[in-house]
Amino acid sequence: MHQNLFYVSIIMVCLTCIPLVRNDFWIFRVFEYPRLQKLTLNALLIALNTWFLPITVAEQIMFLALFINAIYLLYQILPFTVFAKKQIITARKPNGDNNISLIIANVYQDNRMSESYLRLIEKCDPDVILMVETNQWWQDKIDVIGKDYPHQLKMPLENTYGMIFYSRLAMREGSINFLVENDIPSIEVEVKLKSGQWVRLYCLHPQPPVPQENPRSTERDKEILIVAEKARKCNLPVIVMGDLNDVAWSYTTELFGKVSGLLDPRRGRGFFNSFNAKYFFLRFPLDHIFCSADFTLSGIKRMESCGSDHFPMCVNLQYDPPAENLNEKPIADASDLEIADEKLNADTSA
Numbered sequence: 001m002h003q004n005l006f007y008v009s010i011i012m013v014c015l016t017c018i019p020l021v022r023n024d025f026w027i028f029r030v031f032e033y034p035r036l037q038k039l040t041l042n043a044l045l046i047a048l049n050t051w052f053l054p055i056t057v058a059e060q061i062m063f064l065a066l067f068i069n070a071i072y073l074l075y076q077i078l079p080f081t082v083f084a085k086k087q088i089i090t091a092r093k094p095n096g097d098n099n100i101s102l103i104i105a106n107v108y109q110d111n112r113m114s115e116s117y118l119r120l121i122e123k124c125d126p127d128v129i130l131m132v133e134t135n136q137w138w139q140d141k142i143d144v145i146g147k148d149y150p151h152q153l154k155m156p157l158e159n160t161y162g163m164i165f166y167s168r169l170a171m172r173e174g175s176i177n178f179l180v181e182n183d184i185p186s187i188e189v190e191v192k193l194k195s196g197q198w199v200r201l202y203c204l205h206p207q208p209p210v211p212q213e214n215p216r217s218t219e220r221d222k223e224i225l226i227v228a229e230k231a232r233k234c235n236l237p238v239i240v241m242g243d244l245n246d247v248a249w250s251y252t253t254e255l256f257g258k259v260s261g262l263l264d265p266r267r268g269r270g271f272f273n274s275f276n277a278k279y280f281f282l283r284f285p286l287d288h289i290f291c292s293a294d295f296t297l298s299g300i301k302r303m304e305s306c307g308s309d310h311f312p313m314c315v316n317l318q319y320d321p322p323a324e325n326l327n328e329k330p331i332a333d334a335s336d337l338e339i340a341d342e343k344l345n346a347d348t349s350a
Contacts, residue, residue, distance in 0.1 A: 005052060009045050009062045013069050024216040026209040032250040033284045039073040042066060076249055079267050086268030087328045091296040091318040097194035098319040099298055101126040104287050106243045106310035109133040109160045113307030114141035120303055121145060124314050127169050128191060132205040132243050134162040155185045161205055167191050180223045180348055197319055200236045202227045208245035220245060221252045221343050228260035237319055238262060238292040248285040258332035259340045262290040265297045265315060274313055277305040289315040293329045296320045
């Protein structure tokens with residue numbers, strides 16, 4: 001038993017260390033996802049090692065390594081718990097003309113529960129809706145909301161990277177772009193709040209770094225950081241939303257926050273794991289809504305499953321410029337900007 005615990009403990013520590021290697025190959029990036037799962041398994045191994053007391057010096061060293069590993073994982077996860085400081089403050093007024101409510105939903109292209117999404121939209125009554133993995137079938141089913149959401153941008157595709165965007169708020173300068181790959185769209189648009197304030201929205205769904213999709217994270221990281229640069233240079237309030245196929249605590253997402261200066265409403269409030277809806281023990285926060293520091297948060301909620309492998313996310317933000325002095329805005333240092341520049345200039349032609 002001691003020997004088995006020893007080897008499993010080695011594997012556990014290695015799984016934590018692998019993402020520290022700054023390599024875009026999928027094997028180094030995919031193990032960024034299950035930090036909560038790794039912490040749970042690490043705690044179990046500590047308990048088992050406590051029960052079966054380590055005998056040899058090597059076992060005792062590994063026992064100590066598990067404690068250090070647990071502290072490191074806890075440190076990484078803590079910002080997304082209620083025990084951490086909120087990165088974006090709660091709105092002083094729950095609703096008003098400066099509010100904007102948004103739904104992001106990865107529908108899973110082969111899913112046929114469109115009525116569940118229509119009921120969800122009716123229940124949440126959002127101002128803006130972004131659905132991804134939408135093909136022509138999904139567009140035809142969801143277009144019934146067109147009377148209430150007359151402002152639309154749509155790119156249905158059969159490759160699981162289609163997007164449909166609906167807004168009841170007036171919009172301008174809407175465009176569908178292919179920032180990195182010619183079959184992976186993104187959306188850039190400005191919407192007008194009831195108060196008259198214009199807000200810039202960026203909608204993304206890059207490929208994940210997994211063998212069956214893309215064996216490297218280069219294209220995903222580049223697209224995310226291109227939008228970070230756009231957000232940083234924008235003179236309007238900014239919201240970025242979508243299935244980024246990256247966890248909230250990953251190195252790339254943290255770099256995105258520093259470069260863009262955008263805030264994550266989950267920090268200090270919870271994980272809000274949106275994937276995988278089908279397996280409770282394999283859940284990660286992959287669906288994101290970020291905002292500039294001149295917003296406060298009126299509400300954030302993971303909604304019920306609608307047949308997809310992703311839970312929809314609903315977020316209500318309030319434009320409130322004085323809050324910029326109260327929110328905890330991330331800042332990029334010289335090293336962050338250097339790494340971001342390297343990723344932005346990475347060769348994605350292969």
